[in-house]
Amino acid sequence: MRRMRQTEEYRRLSVEALRRYWGHERFRPLQEDIILSVLAGNDTLALLPTGGGKSVCFQVPAMVMGGLCIVVSPLIALMKDQVEHLRNKGIKAAAIYSGMRPAEIETVIDNVMFDPEYRFLYVSPERLQTDNFKFNLSRMPVRMIAVDEAHCISQWGYDFRPPYLEIAKIRKVFPEVPVLALTATATPEVVEDIQQRLEFRGGNVFRKSFKRDNLIYYVVKEEDKNSRMLRIMGRYPGTGIVYVRNRKRTEQVADFLRKNGITADFYHAGVEPKERDKKQRRWMDGEVRVMVATNAFGMGIDKPDVRFVVHIDLPDTLEAYFQEAGRAGRDEKPAVAILLYNSNDIAQLKRNHTFAFPPLERVRNVYDELCQSFHIALGTGQNSVFPFSLEKHALAVKMNATQYYNALNLLNSAGLILVSEHLRETSQIMFRMSGDELIDYQSANPDSEPLISTILRSYSGVFTQYTKINEELMANRLNCKREDVVETLKQLRSEKVLYYQPQSNIPLIVFLQDRIRNDYIFFDNAAYQFRKQNAEKRMNAVENYVKSDDKCRSVLLLEYFGDHNSTPCGECDVCRKAKSGKISNSDYDRLSSAIKSLLEEKKTPKEILTSLSAVYDEEKIVAVMRRVIDNA
Numbered sequence: 172m173r174r175m176r177q178t179e180e181y182r183r184l185s186v187e188a189l190r191r192y193w194g195h196e197r198f199r200p201l202q203e204d205i206i207l208s209v210l211a212g213n214d215t216l217a218l219l220p221t222g223g224g225k226s227v228c229f230q231v232p233a234m235v236m237g238g239l240c241i242v243v244s245p246l247i248a249l250m251k252d253q254v255e256h257l258r259n260k261g262i263k264a265a266a267i268y269s270g271m272r273p274a275e276i277e278t279v280i281d282n283v284m285f286d287p288e289y290r291f292l293y294v295s296p297e298r299l300q301t302d303n304f305k306f307n308l309s310r311m312p313v314r315m316i317a318v319d320e321a322h323c324i325s326q327w328g329y330d331f332r333p334p335y336l337e338i339a340k341i342r343k344v345f346p347e348v349p350v351l352a353l354t355a356t357a358t359p360e361v362v363e364d365i366q367q368r369l370e371f372r373g374g375n376v377f378r379k380s381f382k383r384d385n386l387i388y389y390v391v392k393e394e395d396k397n398s399r400m401l402r403i404m405g406r407y408p409g410t411g412i413v414y415v416r417n418r419k420r421t422e423q424v425a426d427f428l429r430k431n432g433i434t435a436d437f438y439h440a441g442v443e444p445k446e447r448d449k450k451q452r453r454w455m456d457g458e459v460r461v462m463v464a465t466n467a468f469g470m471g472i473d474k475p476d477v478r479f480v481v482h483i484d485l486p487d488t489l490e491a492y493f494q495e496a497g498r499a500g501r502d503e504k505p506a507v508a509i510l511l512y513n514s515n516d517i518a519q520l521k522r523n524h525t526f527a528f529p530p531l532e533r534v535r536n537v538y539d540e541l542c543q544s545f546h547i548a549l550g551t552g553q554n555s556v557f558p559f560s561l562e563k564h565a566l567a568v569k570m571n572a573t574q575y576y577n578a579l580n581l582l583n584s585a586g587l588i589l590v591s592e593h594l595r596e597t598s599q600i601m602f603r604m605s606g607d608e609l610i611d612y613q614s615a616n617p618d619s620e621p622l623i624s625t626i627l628r629s630y631s632g633v634f635t636q637y638t639k640i641n642e643e644l645m646a647n648r649l650n651c652k653r654e655d656v657v658e659t660l661k662q663l664r665s666e667k668v669l670y671y672q673p674q675s676n677i678p679l680i681v682f683l684q685d686r687i688r689n690d691y692i693f694f695d696n697a698a699y700q701f702r703k704q705n706a707e708k709r710m711n712a713v714e715n716y717v718k719s720d721d722k723c724r725s726v727l728l729l730e731y732f733g734d735h736n737s738t739p740c741g742e743c744d745v746c747r748k749a750k751s752g753k754i755s756n757s758d759y760d761r762l763s764s765a766i767k768s769l770l771e772e773k774k775t776p777k778e779i780l781t782s783l784s785a786v787y788d789e790e791k792i793v794a795v796m797r798r799v800i801d802n803a
Contacts, residue, residue, distance in 0.1 A: 181210040181235065188234045189227070192260045199224045201379045206232050209315065209351050214371040216321070216352045216362065218378040221497035225353045226253060229317035232351075233290055234262070238314030239283055242293045243338055245320055245330075250293040257291060264291035265636070267298050273554065274670055275637045278601065280307050282636060287312070296323070296334035297683055299341065300586060313345050318369065321352035322490070325364035326701060328357070329488045329709055333584050339370050355497070356490040359733040381493070381732055386500045387742045388724035389509045390717050396483045396511045397424075398777060401431055402784045403509055404461065409478030410454070413463045414495050416484040424483070425463040438464040445597075466491060475502035482510045485520050487527075488709045489716060489731050512717050524710045526574040528703045529581070531696070533570065535689035537578045538587060540568050542686045552682040559590055559680035585692055589681040598674045599637040600626070600660065603667055606634070612668055619668075621649055622659050637670070720745060747788065762787060762795040770799070 185206050189195050198206070201217075202224055208215045209232040219225050233240035244250050250266045257264040263286065265279045283289045284307065292311070298304050316338070322328035324335035342350065352365050366374060393399045404411065413428075413435075415421055421437035428435035436450050436459045453459045455474055462468060466486075480499040486492040492510070500506025541547075541564065545557050565575035582588045604612060613620045625645050630638050642660070646653040657673065664671040716727055723739035723746050730737075739746050762783070769779045776796060783792050 178207060178211070181207055184235045185210070185231050188231050192234065192262065193227065193231075198227070201377055202228055202231075205351070205377050208375065208377065209349050210235060212347070212349050213375050214350045214352075214366075214369070214373065216354075216365055216371070216376045218354060218357055218362070218376065218381075220379060220381050220383070221355045221494045225319070225355070228353060229315070229319075229351050230257070230291070233315050233317075236314045237290075238312045239289060240291050240315040240317055241311075241313055241341070242291055242317045242319060243296055243299070243335070244293055245296055245323055245332060245335075247295060249319075250295070254291070254293055262291070263289040264293070265289065266293035267304070268293075268295040272672060273303075274601075275599075275672075276303065278636055280304075284310050284312075296332055296337065297586070297589060299337035300334055300683070308341065309344050313348055316341060316345070316348055316350045318350065318352040319354075321354040321365050321369075322357050322361050324352075324368045325357075325361045326698060327360040327364050327705060329490045329706075331584075331702060334586060336368065339368060342370055356493055356732065358731065362733070380737075381729055381734065382725065382737055383497065383500065384740075385503050385505050386496070387505070387507050387740060388496065388728070389507060389744045390724065391509060391511050391744065392513060392717075393511045394513050395777075396513075397427055398781070399511055400424075400481055400483060401428075401433075402781050402789070403479060403481060403507075404428075404433055405781065406784055407479045407507060409460075410457065410474065410476055411461045411479040411481065412468070412477060412495075412498060413461060414468075414480065414482045414484070414486070415463060415465065418465060420484070421463045421465060425461075428461055428463070433461055434459050435461040435463055438462055438468040440465065440467040466495065473501065474498075476504075477501065478504075478506050480506075480508045482508075485510070485512055485516045485713060485717065487520070487523060487713070489712050489728065490709070492713070492716075493728060493732070510717060517714055517717075520710055520713060523573065524706060526571060527577045527706060528699070529570070529574045529578045531581075531694050531699065533568070534578045534581050534694070535692055537564075537568055537570070537575065538582055538692060539689050540564065541588065541680070542682075545680075545682075547682065547686045549686050549688065551685055553685045555682045557680050559678045561590070561678070581694070582692075585694065587682070587684055587687075587692065589683055590678065597639045598642060599672045600630075600633060600640055600669050601637045602634050602669045604669070609668070612666075619659060619663060622656060623663075623668075625649055633669075637672070720748070748790070758787075758791060759795060759798075762791060763799050766792075766796050766799050 182203065185203065186197070189198065201219065205215060205217045205228045209229070217225065217228055219228070229240060229242065242250075247268050250268060254264045254266045265283060267276055267279050279292070280303075283292045294304070318324070318335075318338055320330070323330050323332040324338065325331060342348070350369055350371070352369055354361075354365070357365065362376060366376075391399065400413065413424060415424060418439040418441050421439050425435040425437040436454065438447060438450050442450065450459070450462070454462045477499045480496050482492065482495070486495065496508035499508055542552070544564065544567070545552075545555070547555065561576060561579075562572060565572045568575070570578065579588065579590050583590070602609065609623065613623055622645065625648050626633060626640070629645065629648070630640060632638055642653050642656045646656045649656070660669075660671045663669050712731060716724075719727055724743040725740040726737050741750070765783060766779060769782060774782065779796060780789060780792055
């Protein structure tokens with residue numbers, strides 16, 4: 172009875188928090204069950220599909236519990252986005268990730284340790300390994316640990332990250348604190364591995380079916396992908412995403428769409444942060460119909476009315492495909508996920524697998540070249556940050572850029588470096604002087620007084636935490652040039668009035684540890700081979716998915732994730748083919764009449780397809796067209 176009363180009280184408090192901070196009256200399916208499990212002190216694994224509302228599952232119980240929730244996430248951009256959203260709701264939150272300067276990190280740690288109103292500390296997994304974080308951890312009022320993208324802890328997973336293994340060590344500091352692990356994609360092996368590696372005190376999995384009744388999957392073998400893509404957009408009105416493999420291709424495809432009358436933009440990690448935000452806003456607001464993007468686009472973006480997601484390059488894994496395709500139809504209205512491929516795509520997929528696992532000796536050489544290039548001596552370099560050009564360094568060691576990129580990933584997995592374009596920040600400041608000292612300084616330095624006063628009027632929290640600023644905005648308010656504001660800020664920094672971190676516009680490399688001899692770098696060869704074999708299995712699963720023509724696409728995907736009880740969707744390309752059999756007389760008569768009329772107008776087969784595909788299935792159009800031409 173007592174437990175029932177406690178559960179009801181937790182339910183009441185959870186709904187109250189949901190209503191107060193998120194403005195919702197009720198939880199989505201399974202969210203409340205997950206939240207109540209955590210509030211009861213249980214270690215919990217939540218498997219929710221993309222768009223299933225994972226963040227609410229740890230944010231609500233953290234607000235109910237009080238104290239601090241540590242959120243481990245590998246996605247720096249998503250981390251920063253969630254911190255900003257929480258602050259906008261009046262909830263104190265902060266983040267620590269690789270690439271932050273030591274003074275920034277110290278400020279964040281002091282805030283979460285000594286300000287009892289802080290509720291969330293987001294950390295990248297690499298930060299868990301640092302001595303500074305470990306030293307201060309036990310003094311933090313931790314009441315809950317949330318592990319986002321939890322599949323990263325499993326060597327069975329498609330995105331294994333060794334720093335995630337440090338999470339279990341946090342548990343020894345807080346043995347009674349519940350852990351909530353969350354992921355959108357996990358095979359049965361990964362589900363078991365996550366619980367073991369996070370040292371769950373008992374098996375406890377909440378799984379929402381990955382089946383999406385409103386989302387229809389199609390796979391189309393197509394040589395002329397651009398024309399097929401246009402026909403898809405003619406048939407399915409509304410907003411869409413087109414996924415491609417590389418940055419250059421995003422720009423090319425977006426340009427092609429614009430030339431054919433479709434409002435489109437491109438998005439990739441190399442676009443300036445402000446410009447990325449602008450592109451994303453225009454797409455979210457409906458000013459742009461189609462976003463052409465790499466896999467950098469989508470995490471944390473909750474646009475409900477996406478009607479189609481088209482892949483014109485093969486994804487590396489079904490996990491990645493399932494997440495990206497799942498961004499269609501979150502409003503539960505009909506949507507399609509269409510994958511276009513040809514024979515060359517299969518060959519490229521296999522080449523990518525080869526490049527993904529460079530010889531370990533070459534990886535050691537990459538590390539040496541990096542250290543030498545940045546003049547890092549043995550035993551030095553921890554937390555050093557430098558501008559970085561992948562192409563330049565790949566050329567220096569005579570490696571293919573893709574293979575070099577994967578060598579960097581292996582060095583990252585070994586905990587030695589981090590290369591991330593997401594480390595580019597807007598400018599930030601924090602005052603070093605106290606209020607009284609600052610007044611004295613302004614009196615003695617009247618030239619700087621207007622800028623200091625503008626900062627104090629424009630931004631809050633500048634004495635206690637690093638605060639994002641906009642030099643252009645301040646220049647407008649002071650009726651001067653941006654360069655003048657930057658120079659004054661640099662002067663204030665040199666005179667120890669404030670900390671000033673100007674915006675960086677280029678990728679950065681962070682050395683996470685002091686330099687070691689390359690023969691001291693530990694790569695577990697057995698683990699390396701294990702991951703290589705698993706990657707090959709995942710590659711084969713993608714090939715099997717696109718080539719399969721006898722099993723429903725939805726069933727095939729769900730079986731991959733361990734659901735062997737689903738029923739055929741009846742609408743994917745395989746199901747339609749099985750249902751259609753021969754073309755009915757009425758369909759044949761209507762189609763053949765339309766085709767003959769278009770042929771008389773001297774329309775090409777491609778033009779006929781474009782004209783009729785908004786009404787009829789392309790397979791039927793092609794079949795009838797062949798019969799009409801053969802009988803002509």
